[in-house]
Amino acid sequence: MFRTAIFALRSLRPLSSPYYNATRIICNDFKNFSTNRNISSPTSFYNLNIAKGSLLCNKQILSISDNITKIPVRTVTKFSLKKGKRKTVKAVVKRFFRLHWGAWIRPKVGRQKRLWKKSPPQRRRLKDHVFCNATQTTLLDKMVTKFWKRPKYYVDDPYAPYHTREEFTITRKRPIVRN
CATH class of the missing domain: 1.10.150 (DNA polymerase; domain 1)
Incomplete structure (x- = not known):
C-alpha cells in the first residue's frame, strides 16, 4: 500500500x-x-x-x-449540520445537465485542450454533448437533491428539443397517432 x-x-x-x-x-x-x-x-x-x-x-x-497525495473527494454530505438534510454536490451541477426525462448530458472530454493541434471538423465535433450511461445517471441522481431533478424552464433554452423523448414508449407524453 x-x-x-x-x-x-x-x-x-x-x-x-x-x-x-x-x-x-x-x-x-x-x-x-x-x-x-x-x-x-x-x-x-x-x-x-x-x-x-x-x-x-x-x-x-x-x-x-x-x-x-490528498485527492479531492466529491461525495454526498449525508446530513447537513444545520437542518440534517442531504446536500447537493456542486461539482455535479456545474459539469452536468439533467434533461426533463431523467438523462444526464455532459460536454465531451478535452474540448478546450490543445485546440491549436485539432482540425476544424474535430473542433466542431468537440462542441457536441454526450449522454451519461445508466450507472453514471444513477450516481448523479444520488448526488443531487430533488430540487435539481425537477424540470427547469429557461428562456431560449438550447436543450428544449431534447427535453422530450416521444419515440420511447415509457417516456412518451402524447398518444401515438395512427393513420
Whole structure:
C-alpha cells in the first residue's frame, strides 16, 4: 500500500524536483527492507534503519507526501449540520445537465485542450454533448437533491428539443397517432 503511494508520488512531480529525490530515497530504502517487518503503523516506520542525511531522518518527507497525495473527494454530505438534510454536490451541477426525462448530458472530454493541434471538423465535433450511461445517471441522481431533478424552464433554452423523448414508449407524453 505504501509502496504504491510512493510510486504515485513519483509520477506527479518532475524528475528535477526535491519531491522526486525524496521519493526516490524512500523507494530505495523501502526496497532494502525485509518483507517480514511490520510497517503498518507510522511508529514502526520511524524505527527502521535509515541512512543518515536522507530526508527520512528529519521525518519531513511524510508530511510532504501527505500533502501531495490528498485527492479531492466529491461525495454526498449525508446530513447537513444545520437542518440534517442531504446536500447537493456542486461539482455535479456545474459539469452536468439533467434533461426533463431523467438523462444526464455532459460536454465531451478535452474540448478546450490543445485546440491549436485539432482540425476544424474535430473542433466542431468537440462542441457536441454526450449522454451519461445508466450507472453514471444513477450516481448523479444520488448526488443531487430533488430540487435539481425537477424540470427547469429557461428562456431560449438550447436543450428544449431534447427535453422530450416521444419515440420511447415509457417516456412518451402524447398518444401515438395512427393513420
